[in-house]
Amino acid sequence: MKSAAPFLVCLGLAGVGPCLADAAPGETAYRASRAADGVQHARIEGGAYFFKPNRVIVKLNVPVELTVSVGRSVIPHTLVIQAPEAGIVVDEDLSSEPKKIRFTPTAAGSYPFYCRNRLLFFESHREKGMEGVLDVVE
Ligand SMILES: [Cu+2]
Structure with a gap:
């Protein structure tokens, strides 16, 4: 990943917040x-430590099927979306075997998705960049 080096430097020097802002040009969106x-079908691939795409745009009140997988890795990853107000509650362990997740978004808005895992004593995978946004639009 081309942004990996600056991201790591950034983590060491300035903390996570500014780094995520800096990473915005690397946004990968899928409508x-x-x-x-x-x-509405969308595919999301995870890895250490990213989701691609990291922005998924879907239409309101139309069923969504996410196909989610991660590359082969000894590090376990998950996909979490906690948006019960929009009818979306996801908490799945991911593997290299693609998993299908279905829901129908019932409220427009921007909802974060992320990996809830954490390396012992270190930042969460989410803090390391393993997060994205699900945009539900009219
Ligand atoms: Cu993870």
């Missing part, structure tokens, strides 16, 4: 559209 089956 899902309704397929023939009436479902």
Whole structure:
């Protein structure tokens, strides 16, 4: 990943907040559209420590199917979305075997998704960059 080096330097020098702001140009967005089956399909790949895409845009009140996987790794990862107000509650362990997650977003808004895992005594994977945004739009 081309942004890895500056990101790490940034972590050491300035803490996490400014780094995430700096990482904004590296945003990878995916706008899902309704397929023939009436479902919005999107694929998210995780790794140490990122999700790609890290911004997924879906339409309100249309079923969504996320296909989520991680690269082969000894580090376990998860995908969490806690947005019960929008009908979206996800907490899945991820593996290299793609997993399908279905929900129908019922409220527009921007909802974070992230990995809740943490290396002992170190930052959470989320703090290290393993997060993204699910945008639900009208
Ligand atoms: Cu993780």
